[in-house]
Amino acid sequence: MIARAINRNKKIIETVIISLMITACNSIYDKNDNKGSLDNQNGTFISLKINTSTNTRSTPTGGETGDGQEDGQTNENAISDLTVFFYQGNDINQAIAANAAITGATYFGSSDITENVTKPRQVEILKGTYHVIVVTNAGDLTGKFGTNAKVKDLCDYLQKTAWVKNGNTYSQFVMSSTSDVSANIIEASQASPNLISVEVGRIAARIDFIPNKDNENTDLNNYLLKDNSNNSVAKIVINKIKLFNALNAGSYILKRVAASVSGAPAYLGNEEPVSGGIQTNYVIDPWSSLKTKDNLTGQHFSLTLGGSGTDYASSLYANNYSSNFSFSNDDAIKKSNLVNNGVNYYILGYTLENTTDKAYQLNGYCTGAMLETTYIPFKLTSYNYTNRINEITDNTKAVTFFTYGNGNATYNSIECIVFQSLKSSSLTNDFFTQIFTSSNTWQEVQDYINRFNENDLLGFKVYLQKKIGGQSLSNHLNETISWNRFVLEAYGYSFNDGAAVINQNGKDTRFLLSQLGIKCYENGLCYYPFWIRHSNNGNTDEGIMEFAVVRNNIYKLKVNSFSKIGWPSPYDPDPEDPVENPSINILVTVTPWRVITHPEIIL
Numbered sequence: 001m002i003a004r005a006i007n008r009n010k011k012i013i014e015t016v017i018i019s020l021m022i023t024a025c026n027s028i029y030d031k032n033d034n035k036g037s038l039d040n041q042n043g044t045f046i047s048l049k050i051n052t053s054t055n056t057r058s059t060p061t062g063g064e065t066g067d068g069q070e071d072g073q074t075n076e077n078a079i080s081d082l083t084v085f086f087y088q089g090n091d092i093n094q095a096i097a098a099n100a101a102i103t104g105a106t107y108f109g110s111s112d113i114t115e116n117v118t119k120p121r122q123v124e125i126l127k128g129t130y131h132v133i134v135v136t137n138a139g140d141l142t143g144k145f146g147t148n149a150k151v152k153d154l155c156d157y158l159q160k161t162a163w164v165k166n167g168n169t170y171s172q173f174v175m176s177s178t179s180d181v182s183a184n185i186i187e188a189s190q191a192s193p194n195l196i197s198v199e200v201g202r203i204a205a206r207i208d209f210i211p212n213k214d215n216e217n218t219d220l221n222n223y224l225l226k227d228n229s230n231n232s233v234a235k236i237v238i239n240k241i242k243l244f245n246a247l248n249a250g251s252y253i254l255k256r257v258a259a260s261v262s263g264a265p266a267y268l269g270n271e272e273p274v275s276g277g278i279q280t281n282y283v284i285d286p287w288s289s290l291k292t293k294d295n296l297t298g299q300h301f302s303l304t305l306g307g308s309g310t311d312y313a314s315s316l317y318a319n320n321y322s323s324n325f326s327f328s329n330d331d332a333i334k335k336s337n338l339v340n341n342g343v344n345y346y347i348l349g350y351t352l353e354n355t356t357d358k359a360y361q362l363n364g365y366c367t368g369a370m371l372e373t374t375y376i377p378f379k380l381t382s383y384n385y386t387n388r389i390n391e392i393t394d395n396t397k398a399v400t401f402f403t404y405g406n407g408n409a410t411y412n413s414i415e416c417i418v419f420q421s422l423k424s425s426s427l428t429n430d431f432f433t434q435i436f437t438s439s440n441t442w443q444e445v446q447d448y449i450n451r452f453n454e455n456d457l458l459g460f461k462v463y464l465q466k467k468i469g470g471q472s473l474s475n476h477l478n479e480t481i482s483w484n485r486f487v488l489e490a491y492g493y494s495f496n497d498g499a500a501v502i503n504q505n506g507k508d509t510r511f512l513l514s515q516l517g518i519k520c521y522e523n524g525l526c527y528y529p530f531w532i533r534h535s536n537n538g539n540t541d542e543g544i545m546e547f548a549v550v551r552n553n554i555y556k557l558k559v560n561s562f563s564k565i566g567w568p569s570p571y572d573p574d575p576e577d578p579v580e581n582p583s584i585n586i587l588v589t590v591t592p593w594r595v596i597t598h599p600e601i602i603l
Contacts, residue, residue: 070340070554072593073347075171076202080110082136087151092131092180092267096152103130107140120190131182134198135253136175155267158250158286158306162204162352170350175200176253178552180268201552202593203251207348207369207532209241210558211336221333225562233378233408236526236562240331240372242319244529245365246351247549249303249316250286255551257281261357262289271545278535278543283355283550287316291356296364313364318351321363321529323571327372345556353551361531361547363572368531369557370570374398375526377410383419388429390416398524400500403565405517410565413495414458414487417518421455436481443473445481457516460486510568519568528566530557554593 071077086104089095108118135141138159145154164172183196212221221238256265261282271279282288286306295301295313302309303316314320336344354367380395393412402411404420411417415432422428427448436445445464452461463486467479487493492507493500502509502522510520532555537543549555 070593072202073338075169076173076206076593078171078173079136079175080113080172081108081139082113082134083107083138083141085133085135085141085145085154086130087133088128088130089151092133092151092155093269095131096150096155096267100151102145102149102151102154105142105145107142109140120193127185127187129182129184131180132196132198133177133254134175134200135177136200137172138174138253155252155254155256156306157253159203159253160250162202162251163350173202173204175202176255178255178268201255203253203551204350204352205549205551206350206554206593207243207367208338208345208554208556209333209336209348209369210343210345210556211333212238212559221559223559223562225564227408234410234565235376235378237374237376238333238371238559239374240327241333241348242327242331242370242372243349243351243367244317244319244321244325244370245354245367246318246349247285247316247354247367248318248352249301250306251352251551252284252286252306256284258284261291261355271550278537279545282357282545283353283548285353285355288355288357291362291365292360293362296362317354321368321571325370325570327370327570331372348557351549353549355545355548355550358542358544358546361542363529363531366531366547367549368529371528371530371559371566372570373526373528373566374524375521375565376524377401379410381409381411381416381420383413383415383432385432390419400502400520400522401524402500402513402521403519408565413500414491414493414513414518415495418457421457422453425453425455426451427453432483434482436477438477438480441474441476442468442471445477446473458487459490463490514568521568526566526568527570528562529570529572532557552593 084106085102087095087100087102089098089100106121112118112121133154141157144157159174162174163170178199178201181196181198183194185194188194212223223236223238224232225234225236227233254267255269256267257269257271258265259281261284263282265284266281269281271281271283273280287301290300290308291313297313299310299312300308301311301313301316303311314322319325334346336346338345338347348369351367354365356362356365376398377395380393380399380401381390382393383389384391399412402414402417403409404411404417418431419428422431425431434448436448445468449461449464449468456462460483464481467481484494488505490507491512492504492509493502493513494504495501500520502520510522513520531547532549533546534548534550534553534555535543535545537546
């Protein structure tokens with residue numbers, strides 16, 4: 001399978017076509033060629049003509065094939081320098097197996113390139129057949145792979161940066177060969193130099209967001225959430241979106257694939273069989289085999305060299321999925337000012353490729369995007385203090401509300417939820433209004449406790465029992481005890497003038513209530529994570545490369561609809577959970593910049 005994967009399908013990747021008229025700084029010779037030196041003892045001429053192709057893809061099947069193409073932006077296509085490496089052997093994988101050396105290398109700087117064409121250059125070179133690898137926008141790499149360097153050294157090279165960022169501007173996208181190319185070097189003149197075509201692709205991936213539109217083609221990120229009877233139950237407004245787990249620690253300079261994340265790699269190989277279809281091979285990043293459930297915590301990774309070391313998994317990523325994840329004003333939904341095939345979008349960000357074994361496609365590793373929304377329920381359950389009942393009220397604005405368990409009902413206070421649990425209790429008439437002061441004895445508190453049933457959801461009964469402690473029941477209280485004081489002390493919560501006030505008294509209200517199955521949506525803020533699919537295997541079982549990001553792809557995200565309420569905070573406390581979470585329907589278009597399009601995805 002790996003051997004078959006080595007053959008490249010050149011249609012599938014949005015590439016930069018580099019027409020190389022070969023050159024070398026070092027003397028290049030063919031050990032297997034007895035033709036001797038060129039007739040011109042001063043060498044031969046080479047030049048590079050650099051073109052940008054439009055290959056993209058837009059299907060969720062992974063692999064190299066796709067359904068469409070998209071041009072990269074001018075800044076993404078620009079090539080300001082390139083290094084060319086030469087080696088000999090049957091192909092790159094056999095050269096690595098034979099521990100073959102890099103025969104020569106040469107560098108073209110910005111002054112050597114005008115309008116994507118290099119100046120002809122005369123170099124000393126011998127006749128022969130050579131394989132060629134090209135790396136662009138990475139600076140002069142000839143010093144790193146000089147005398148005695150091996151082809152494998154180049155393949156194992158960890159490129160730490162994939163672009164240059166200056167403010168909000170990105171440029172200098174590092175690209176490398178996407179296929180194994182050979183060239184027959186003959187004597188050539190300046191007017192008619194040796195010519196070789198080499199495909200290169202970016203080692204980074206791009207994530208785009210497509211805002212929703214109304215009939216007037218205006219950005220409109222409002223959605224209606226409907227129940228099973230097609231009744232509208234809430235409005236959801238997308239406020240912000242932010243990438244998380246964007247791998248930024250480094251990437252192999254050349255793409256590699258393998259049948260398993262720890263298997264023998266095929267360099268410049270394919271994800272899928274030559275016959276096409278969903279990929280059967282993994283793309284391997286420098287840490288793929290180490291991304292296991294056990295390694296989510298602890299120090300197991302090397303940022304410097306790739307592979308194992310003493311760095312944490314979280315250090316591989318920008319905006320790692322953890323309790324520290326947060327939004328800023330810069331993450332607000334932007335006006336979509338870029339257009340592809342008539343569809344407006346904006347660039348959400350860039351990331352290096354990020355892959356795991358299918359068994360460990362976990363929240364803590366996989367790349368995704370988090371949406372911050374305002375969730376406005378159209379109906380709220382409210383506790384009527386006067387009539388001492390729960391009642392349904394209409395709502396049209398963003399408010400703090402609560403949910404309990406797996407139910408879909410929204411409550412305007414925790415009193416509603418507690419009252420619901422105490423419906424059969426004799427305490428319901430005075431549960432929230434009973435106040436004990438110095439005029440009361442501890443016996444009266446004990447009598448009150450005796451009226452509790454087992455549905456003491458928030459622990460008010462336990463709180464009162466601790467207050468009694470070793471007190472003599474005939475003594476009067478030396479403090480005031482009430483429901484309001486209890487929930488403020490225990491949960492940092494109060495309910496004043498119809499508005500819930502949380503995170504008071506040094507307490508994290510949302511976290512404490514979550515331990516009881518109560519979710520608190522402060523000011524209606526509601527969060528939806530989406531883990532980016534590279535390939536959809538069509539079922540709920542995790543597939544090879546299903547949740548992954550691969551170099552030289554553009555992943556376009558568009559929210560089609562929401563299927564249920566999201567999270568009350570941007571972080572679910574268990575980053576080990578599998579990534580599939582059906583609460584949002586997103587169309588993902590992925591194209592080889594290639595862009596890949598995914599069908600509707602339920603999260």
